[in-house]
Amino acid sequence: MEALPVLPTRPLQRRPMEEEFDCIIVGGGIAGLSAAMTLARGGAKFLLVERGEWSGAKNVSGGVLWGTDLNRLVPNYWEEEDAGWERFVNHRRLSLMDPGASFSLDFKSDHFDTPPYTGVTVLRSRFDAWLAGKVEEAIGESDHPDESFLATDILVESVIVEGGVARGIRAGGEDFRAKCVILAEGVNNLLARQVGLEKEYVPADHVAVGVKEVIRLGRETVEDRFQLRGRSGLTNEFVGAATDGIDGGGFLYTNLESLSVGLVIGMKAMRGTGRTPYDLLNEFKEHPAVADMVRGGEVVEYSAKVVSTGDIRGVPSDLTMDGLMIAGEAAHLVLNAGRAIQGMDYAMRTGILAAETAISAVASGDTSKAALAPYRQRLDESYVMQDMKAFQGAVHLLHSPHMTGALPRMACDFGREFFTVDNRPTRKATRILRDVRKKHIKLMDFMKLGAKAGRHL
DSSP: OOOOOOOOOOOOOOOOTTOOBSEEEEOOSHHHHHHHHHHHHTTOOEEEEESSSSTTTTOOSEEEEESSHHHHHSTTGGGOTTOSEEEEEEEEEEEEEETTEEEEEEEEOGGGSSSSOSEEEEEHHHHHHHHHHHHHHHHHTSSOTTTOEEEESOOEEEEEEETTEEEEEEETTEEEEBSOEEEOOOSSOHHHHHTTSSOSOOOGGGEEEEEEEEEEOOHHHHHHHTTOOTTEEEEEEEEEGGGTTSSEEEEEEEOSSEEEEEEEEEHHHHTTSOOOHHHHHHHHHHSHHHHHHHTTOEEEEEEEEEEEOOOGGGSOSOSEETTEEEOGGGGTOOEESSSOEESHHHHHHHHHHHHHHHHHHHHHTOOSHHHHHHHHHHHHHSHHHHHHHHTHHHHHHHTSHHHHTHHHHHHHHHHHHHTOOOSSOOOOHHHHHHHHHHHHSOHHHHHHHHHHHHHHO
């Protein structure tokens, strides 16, 4: 699992104080790079500042990039021999787990086999470095090939705010000025707090801790074990015993030569349990449904980070101020509604929308909050905010104790009896379902759960 070579970036030289960039982007992740690509193609003069040694240096492990915006940024990316993605997703699986079993909803279709793919697995250290290379190519073909920069290994100390207006950034003891600033700094959004768009304290039920491992198996083993061909891939989400009944869930994604395996665990639910995320991850990998998948693998990466839960109450009420916009997970724009864990695609779309808004505002000579208001309007009209609003009920449903407790246990108990043939009279499925329901959940609670699922999913 070789990473793409680290791309050299041009040194950032001190610029005359009176000279401004059209836009400064803070953060070289997917949101920031998507904004940079859009700005380069839109004729803007910009600076992207990333604190890692290269884009992706701070992003280990991986996940799934959903949707087709990648093709919008890099047309026909799948034709590139060394493109930064791993596998396209054509096999989806959702598993309900109790301590000894799993009951899965499994779907595979050649509908997903044709590019542009609607989901690709990525390893962020590799993918971000590749996308940064494509941005450098776009800069070279832009109107400002010598005046736009990707500057890495630089920590932004603060946003320059004068008279309530964002005027640039302070980094390395120097000031860099711009007509507009885009904050794409990720969930640890210190600069958004500094300018007053993020609260000092985020409630614990709005965030979770994510732990991931990359487990190398080798390409042949991955393809044989998961019945893959070419660059097809599988995603598997887990609820229930994946987190030992604690609010959260698990996931397993196939990469080219490895697996990304991990948990997302509610921060509030972890309090007082005496458990650690790493302990839960090790137990998850030892579950019978997972152990056979990861057998014989070598752990080559481990990471842990705070992530947003997708609760819309965590999204700042204002995403703009005079001269500044927030994009991606810095704005807590993430969603898990039971169909997919969406974060990277939200980052990509919001980065694009923020950059498009910046281009229009700079061209008009006005980057005030009023001139940047179309950013929020475009967000509200996009699938990002429409889905976050439409599926809040599903988000809360997934965090219900029944989803990590009674429902997975009921499904597994049903599966044990339904699929057991032991030369005794066989009970009808309706009788089995009635009895296991009585064992695990009251009828009224079961009816309420079904009604909520029907309304929100």
